[in-house]
């Protein structure tokens with residue numbers, strides 16, 4: 001688990017507690033949590049070149065240690081279809097970020113594969129002062145924010161625990177297939193929960209982790225946003 005330790009040590013050295021999305025996703029990938037393809041671009045030309053490598057449609061996102069909620073800052077642009085769109089979205093994202101937080105340090109723009117739309121789920125972890133590392137699972141959007149339909153377990157968890165966290169949600173029928181929506185790959189979500197448990201047990205210096213959202217597909221799942229906060 002070389003990359004993970006390196007990234008965490010580097011952040012500590014720079015006195016940063018919030019890892020950047022590319023750092024958090026590199027850690028996820030090392031632990032076997034599926035993430036979409038990404039490359040960090042420093043300028044428009046690089047962004048267009050990476051977009052060609054990754055393939056369209058493309059998503060661009062601001063990368064700044066001072067901007068945690070990227071959409072709030074106008075820092076996420078989805079479904080870009082041409083190099084021209086990538087170049088103008090790059091400019092717009094930098095402009096939005098600068099307006100949102102004039103003194104924000106901007107590391108670059110993350111060029112990434114656009115994952116197909118699907119049911120969005122959330123995997124979270126927080127270090128509870130009493131229980132230690134805990135893991136959370138829920139469905140994205142209103143299910144977490146309004147209905148608080150989420151399940152928690154103290155880590156480490158077994159695959160059986162992970163399965164319960166998923167199937168015991170009130171919204172579970174949404175994952176189990178309804179009308180024209182095929183059932184989500186529950187085993188892929190169980191694997192992500194178990195890998196997350198493994199990661200936070202190996203790294204007690206992780207104070208918070210958020211995979212929000214993870215796209216749940218009939219076959220597999222993909223994390224399109226990852227956030228890790230260190231103590």
Ligand code: ADP
Nearest residue numbers: 059068069070071076113114115212213224225
């Ligand atoms: P924020 O920092 O605001 O949480 P996100 O990276 O989660 O930013 O992006 C906001 C939303 O855009 C996500 O909730 C998801 O619906 C969509 N999104 C982000 N990245 C991708 C992607 N690579 N493919 C498809 N949809 C994405």
Ligand code: MG
Nearest residue numbers: 212213225226
């Ligand atoms: Mg997000």
